[in-house]
Amino acid sequence: MMKRSLTADAREQLELARSHSGRAAITVFGGHEQSLRQTLIALLAGSEMKEHESPGEATMQVLSGRLRVNAGDDEWEGRDGDFIAIPQSRHSVTAITDATFLLTVAKA
Numbered sequence: 001m002m003k004r005s006l007t008a009d010a011r012e013q014l015e016l017a018r019s020h021s022g023r024a025a026i027t028v029f030g031g032h033e034q035s036l037r038q039t040l041i042a043l044l045a046g047s048e049m050k051e052h053e054s055p056g057e058a059t060m061q062v063l064s065g066r067l068r069v070n071a072g073d074d075e076w077e078g079r080d081g082d083f084i085a086i087p088q089s090r091h092s093v094t095a096i097t098d099a100t101f102l103l104t105v106a107k108a
Helices: 006-019
Strands: 023-030 036-043 048-052 057-064 066-071 074-079 083-086 091-095 099-106
Touching (some): 006 057, 006 099, 057 074
Antiparallel strands (some): 057 099
């Protein structure tokens, strides 16, 4: 069994984002070699994950802050506690405020 504090991880990643490029991430479960990967990502306000493909089915749970997911003409805004199913099309993520989220990806 494994246990960790996502709240503490989120705080640490926001601090790292402030001292780096405006974003930071840590894999909290799984990895590239496994079919399931969960990554905690921190983005400072105005920072973004540029448009990219999803490597498989994916969801995000917003832990703190506000962010926007864009996929073509579609747009979703998420805030503390929101759960968003990521489209399996090109998409981007932009932080409206400093934000942290748990990205879960299940590769086929």
